[in-house]
Structure formats: structure tokens, C-alpha cells
Amino acid sequence: MRLSVIGCGYLGAVHAASMAQLGHDVIGIDVDEKKIAALREGRAPFYEPGLPELLTEAGATGRLAFSTDMADAAGADVHFICVGTPQVHGEFRADLTYVNAATAELKPHLRPGDVVAGKSTVPVGTAEAIAASLEDTGAILVWNPEFLREGFAVKDTLHPDRLVYGVPTDADGEPTAEGTRAKEILDEVYATPLSEHTPLVVTDYATAQLVKVAANSFLATKISFINAMAELCEATGADVTRLADAIGYDARIGRRFLNAGLGFGGGCLPKDIRAFMARAGELGVSDALSFLREVDSINMRRRVRMVDLAREVCQGSIVGKRVAVLGAAFKPDSDDVRDSPALSVAAQMQLQGAHVTVTDPQAVANAEAKWPDLHFAATALEAAKDADVVLLSTEWAEYREIDPDALAEVVAHKRILDGRNVLEPAVWRAAGWTYRALGRP
Numbered sequence: 001m002r003l004s005v006i007g008c009g010y011l012g013a014v015h016a017a018s019m020a021q022l023g024h025d026v027i028g029i030d031v032d033e034k035k036i037a038a039l040r041e042g043r044a045p046f047y048e049p050g051l052p053e054l055l056t057e058a059g060a061t062g063r064l065a066f067s068t069d070m071a072d073a074a075g076a077d078v079h080f081i082c083v084g085t086p087q088v089h090g091e092f093r094a095d096l097t098y099v100n101a102a103t104a105e106l107k108p109h110l111r112p113g114d115v116v117a118g119k120s121t122v123p124v125g126t127a128e129a130i131a132a133s134l135e136d137t138g139a140i141l142v143w144n145p146e147f148l149r150e151g152f153a154v155k156d157t158l159h160p161d162r163l164v165y166g167v168p169t170d171a172d173g174e175p176t177a178e179g180t181r182a183k184e185i186l187d188e189v190y191a192t193p194l195s196e197h198t199p200l201v202v203t204d205y206a207t208a209q210l211v212k213v214a215a216n217s218f219l220a221t222k223i224s225f226i227n228a229m230a231e232l233c234e235a236t237g238a239d240v241t242r243l244a245d246a247i248g249y250d251a252r253i254g255r256r257f258l259n260a261g262l263g264f265g266g267g268c269l270p271k272d273i274r275a276f277m278a279r280a281g282e283l284g285v286s287d288a289l290s291f292l293r294e295v296d297s298i299n300m301r302r303r304v305r306m307v308d309l310a311r312e313v314c315q316g317s318i319v320g321k322r323v324a325v326l327g328a329a330f331k332p333d334s335d336d337v338r339d340s341p342a343l344s345v346a347a348q349m350q351l352q353g354a355h356v357t358v359t360d361p362q363a364v365a366n367a368e369a370k371w372p373d374l375h376f377a378a379t380a381l382e383a384a385k386d387a388d389v390v391l392l393s394t395e396w397a398e399y400r401e402i403d404p405d406a407l408a409e410v411v412a413h414k415r416i417l418d419g420r421n422v423l424e425p426a427v428w429r430a431a432g433w434t435y436r437a438l439g440r441p
């Protein structure tokens, strides 16, 4: 099939390349000329494992092209909307400027029967408004939320846990004739994953939009739950990692997403729970989501607590202290620094008078662009030179496996803060280090 993917960021670039890999003819559109220039040369504009290979393979087939001109989307059977929906500065709600602009720019190029598939994460009600705005084109809007994780984006796109289509429905909630037609077209797009027995949920617009923010809210809640337990562990001398293991053996709870530490960041979970709260307020049901306020607060408290912990290990003050921060990305295997807990803590410590040097295997350039006042180093050993305290803030494999003796050679004081609860305390203590973590003795 002929597909267009509008917005070629972390979601769209992977979606475009993956769809070409599935055998479709794909045109990726973005307003960012640099991004499109890189993609045209078969280079990934950001770090995502597997994407460079996919771009090379799919590019070689001639099925994958990129453009900054929306007119090049004309003629596609399905147009995927993958533009950003960031948090409005200073408010909780989502900024729909890009979604609205992209659909308005696409509109003149739509033919009756074309499918427009929204993948961006939006407040419930957005799909209905877009469908109304496109009504006179005869195109059919489907809401097709995306659940990929950065770092696993290629695998998650080619082998998703589930697919969700929000289609036009009648008064009984059943797909209309247009809804059924759109489902058939999307089934063709996703024929390969569907043939792998990927569960498919076909529903109305409102449910499809809510599925996405409900899923992210649940994940955020799970992380904040274990971080709340970490606070209790800290007050009682208990170990949150053992607690997570023990409750995680209950299949109803499950161990995944129970890793306590610096909490969640990134371009999605924080802004999605806030936008969800804002939307609930507009709908007059803010009480239903008041718990998300606490989820957010628990999460943000972790960052503050980590700065306090640094102060504690430095005998009460970090002023003038050299702090090495291992990790800038919001999670390992990504160069994304949007709302990164690592950088947020690094910046706080710097603001409070510490001399902070940050390193990351992939995210230094993005981090430097966002926080030019911080110092950066290429490697952990370089960052840790003469450090009074080292903070492991993003659990990249190379930091999890770092040798305490090698690190000891370069630091001024052997003090390690394990912001992700991934180091073995006994090993570090045996090597003469002061080891501290959030929720672990």
C-alpha cells in the first residue's frame, strides 16, 4: 500500500521505516529540514537501536522516501499523523498546534476514501474534532494510538503487544460502513503483525484515545507506587529492590515497571499524565484523576531527594563539590533528554553550587544543547576525575557494569549514589565506597 507518515521524530521515523520494511511504499514528511536530510541519506536523526539498519534495508528497496513538502503525501492510501503533542509551557494541557497544523496542511491533498490515522497521543475529543474538520474531504479518520518504547521502538512497531483502531461508530457504538472500510484498510497495513496473532481492539474514537493515556497513566502509577514504597523503605531500613522482587512474583502485580529510583521522565509519561489531568478537568471529572497529581508529586520528589542524598554524603553541603553524573538520557538505549530525571538532578546540583560533569554514551549532544551551563565529558572515567561524589542516573549497561576499582583510581572520594538501584551495594562497599541509593540500605 502507499502510506505517508507525517512527523518523523522518535515515533514517525521508526514507523515510516518499519512500514517500508513490511512491504509498503512510504513517504515520510517533516517540517524539519535537517531531519529529512539525514533520513534521505539513510541516517537516523536520533539514537534508536535497529533504526539505522532498518533505514538502510528499507531505503535500498526504494520503498522509503522522505520530504519536507506535504504535497508529496498526496496519493497515499493511509496518512499517519505522528507529530508532537508536548505540554503547553507553564500549563498541564497538551499543545495541539502541531496536530492541527499537520491535518490542515494535509487536507488539500486528501481524496475521498483515504484513511487518516492519528498516532500522536492526544486529549480525548481531539479525534472527533479532526474528523469534523476533514468531513468535506470524504477521507476517513481512524485513531490508532502507538505504544512503542524508545530503545525498543523497532521491535515494538514490527511486533506490537496489541493494535487499537478507533473508527467512526454509529449510535450503538458499532463501526459505520466507513469505519468497517477503514478497519479493512488498516488490517492490510498491519497484515504482518496481525498474522502473528497480535490482539486487535476495534473501538470508538473516545475509547481509542483513552486507551493510550490510560496505559501511560497506569505505567506512571506503577513506577510511582514503587517509589512511594522506596520512601517507606528508606524510613525503615528496608530494601525496595527486594520488596519489588517479592511483590512482583505475584502474577497479578508483575515485576516489570517496579524499578524504584529517580523515577520516570521522557517525552511521554510526564506530559501525558498531566495532559490527562487537564482534560479530565475540562470534562468536569478532575476528581477521577486526582491520584495522578500524587503520582506526579511522588515522581518529582525523587529528584529532590537525590540532591539531598548528595548533600548528605558530602557532609551537609554540595557547594564547590565535584559531582560526576553518569547518564543524561531519560532512560538507557536512547539519546532523548526530554524531561530527563538525570539532567534535572544534574542541573539542580549545579544551581546549588556543585561543579557537575555529565556523561552519556549517546545523549551528550542533546543534553549540551538543552543545558549548556553543565560540563560534559566523553566517558565515565573522564567525568569522574577528581569527583567528590558519583551519581549513576541512567542505567546504561556500561554504567551498570562499571568497575568500582577502576573508578576509584580517578575520583577524589569514593562515594557512589545509585540513582537506579542497579549496582550491587556489597560489591561497592567491599571496594571501600560509600554506597547510597533511594530506598535501599
Ligand SMILES: NC(=O)C1=CN([C@@H]2O[C@H](COP(=O)(O)OP(=O)(O)OC[C@H]3O[C@@H](n4cnc5c(N)ncnc54)[C@H](O)[C@@H]3O)[C@@H](O)[C@H]2O)C=CC1
Residues within 6 Å of the ligand: 006, 007, 008, 009, 010, 011, 012, 029, 030, 031, 032, 035, 082, 083, 084, 085, 098, 101, 102, 105, 119, 120, 121, 122, 146, 147, 148, 149, 150, 267, 268
Ligand atoms: N516517542 C515515543 O516513544 C512515542 C511518542 N508517542 C506520541 O507520538 C507523538 C510524537 O512523539 P515523538 O515522535 O516523540 O515527537 P518528536 O518531537 O520526536 O517528533 C515530532 C515530529 O513532528 C514534526 N512536525 C511538527 N509539525 C509538523 C508538521 N506540521 N508537519 C510535519 N511534521 C511536523 C517535528 O518536526 C518532529 O520531527 C507525540 O504525541 C507522542 O506523545 C506515542 C508513542 C511513543
Ligand SMILES: O=C(O)[C@H]1O[C@H](OP(=O)(O)OP(=O)(O)OC[C@H]2O[C@@H](n3ccc(=O)[nH]c3=O)[C@H](O)[C@@H]2O)[C@H](O)[C@@H](O)[C@@H]1O
Residues within 6 Å of the ligand: 121, 146, 147, 148, 149, 150, 151, 216, 219, 223, 256, 257, 258, 259, 260, 261, 262, 263, 264, 265, 266, 267, 268, 269, 330, 331
Ligand atoms: O507514549 C509513549 O511515548 C511511550 O511512553 C513509554 O515509553 P518510554 O517513554 O519510551 O519509556 P519507558 O520505558 O516507559 O520509561 C519511561 C521512564 O520511566 C522510568 N522507569 C521505567 C520503568 C521502571 O520500572 N522504573 C522507572 O523509573 C524510565 O527510567 C524512564 O525515565 C511507554 O512505556 C510506552 O508504552 C509509550 O508508548
